[in-house]
Amino acid sequence: MEKPVIIFGAKGIAHPALEIFNSNSVVVYGFLDEDETLHNQEINVVPVLGHPEDDGFLKLIGKKCEAFVAVDDNKYRQFLVKMLNEKRKVQPINAIHQSSYISTDSAIGHGNFVNAKVLIGTGAVVGSHCIFHTGAIVDHGAKVGDFVQIGAGSVVNSNVTIEEGVFIGSGVVIVSGITIGKNARVGAGSVVISDVKANETVFGNPAAPIKK
Structure with missing residues (x-):
């Protein structure tokens, strides 16, 4: 995979997902999470950049980055997938x-x-x-x-x-x-x-x- 990945979510399965991408030599650009207390922190040197609905980061999806949704809560997971489908016309990897x-x-x-x-x-x-x-x-x-x-x-x-x-x-x-x-x-x-x-x-x- 040539494009880096932005991981939506920085809790739960987010860290294991980072490990999976690292082991497959896929670069993770950063995490996005709705919990503002996590912003500007790092998970294994990868930064939590901001909020999942921030258009400044969303505009990268599909052109410069792929997306992966690492959210355990099913309703929020569905919301993020729908947002990526509709706003960016992409499917998470x-x-x-x-x-x-x-x-x-x-x-x-x-x-x-x-x-x-x-x-x-x-x-x-x-x-x-x-x-x-x-x-x-x-x-x-x-x-x-x-x-x-x-x-x-x-x-x-x-x-x-x-x-x-x-x-x-x-x-x-x-x-x-x-x-x-x-x-x-x-x-x-x-x-x-x-x-x-x-x-x-x-x-x-x-x-x-x-x-x-």
């Missing part, structure tokens, strides 16, 4: 750790964070703007929608369907063939053996809905 494995027979979209030891298997289809934490496994034939977050060490078995906006905690096991509905949440350490409805929160072994 992927940040893929060198130790991850993505099958050549899988498909992956834009703006994904793929940390160390992540495995994406044969025939898997991954959308855009997802977060895969360390050691997550997406087995063959699984489908993952946009804006999904999968926690460290979680196993998404073969032919599972995970719809848009789903959050899966660390250490979760989802058995083959299950569907996780849009914007559902699966608590850490859960074992999912039946379908999860849209907007539902489940937890436990076996995972069951949490009563509100």
Whole structure:
């Protein structure tokens, strides 16, 4: 990649994203974050330049720099992606750790964070703007929608369907063939053996809905 990257966000996955780009010999120009207390500070000698909505920095995106959105909060992540799509007509790039494995027979979209030891298997289809934490496994034939977050060490078995906006905690096991509905949440350490409805929160072994 010839252009340097501006990372949107300076917390959470921002520092691991910097490490991923460094390891792939991609220059990071700087970070942008809405927290003004972080401005003019540095993360591993890379400066936090200013606010993500500052037009002075946004005008660099697409011409002189690429963009990567390193924000855990899904609503704000979606807002930033939409802003980049509409204002700059660009898609954020992927940040893929060198130790991850993505099958050549899988498909992956834009703006994904793929940390160390992540495995994406044969025939898997991954959308855009997802977060895969360390050691997550997406087995063959699984489908993952946009804006999904999968926690460290979680196993998404073969032919599972995970719809848009789903959050899966660390250490979760989802058995083959299950569907996780849009914007559902699966608590850490859960074992999912039946379908999860849209907007539902489940937890436990076996995972069951949490009563509100």
